[in-house]
Amino acid sequence: MLPGFDPDEVHFLSLLSEASRRRVLEGSTKAEYSAGAIAYHPESPPRAYVLDRGLARGYVTVPDGRQATTNFFHSNELIGGTAIVSHAPRIHVQVVLKSTLTALALAMVRKLAKTENQVTAAIAVHLAALVRNSFRLIAVRTLGDITQRLAYDLLDRACRSQLVVGRLECRVTHAELADSIGSAREVVGRTLSRMREEGIVETATGVVRVADPIRLAGIVRAFVI
Secondary structure, eight states: OOTTOOTTOOOGGGGSOHHHHHHHHTTOEEEEEOTTOEEEOTTSOOOOEEEEESEEEEEEEOTTSOEEEEEEEETTOEEOHHHHHSOOOSOEEEESSSEEEEEOOHHHHHHHHHHOHHHHHHHHHHHHHHHHHHHHHHHHHHHSOHHHHHHHHHHHHHHHHHHHHSSOEEEOOHHHHHHHHTOOHHHHHHHHHHHHHTTSEEEETTEEEESOHHHHHHHHHTOOO
């Protein structure tokens, strides 16, 4: 582990020297994606990105439409590190907020990963954090506190809804949320009220709109394993 490094906040490019950053970014292309766009899908050629700014979700799906969230990607993180050192998993990458992504020149970065120790180490740090964050998403659903379990549930539902209606919203009752996270309707109601007061969500009868997905994702990431 690098001295003073927060294992769950991987600013990928900051792990590299200026010279290594230049080499990693050689031939890269920067693009802006609108909220709800799919930046990567399983039939795409292998790719690796740096998420310069925004929030993205990795998920897998099956033919009947069911989805499972595998990870949330935050600003400055690497997306697609597995494609650099191995083969890419069959996931989709959904842009949750308007985001800027830098697509790396994969052949170049693969070569650097084999020849530059610093690049290899930075990718290893990224992949270790990716595993921890995936474990976190599995564990927080049952072991997190009420706020964390509700935050994950709302964010997951809202992201799935965004793919259909283009908005981060959940058409769900307090009772349904309580059943989903293993709590009581009254407790869910109080927690939603606090989130609404903090500007994280907006509520109406039968609807919860996610106003600040980055803060909601931050609540999930605060769960420690």
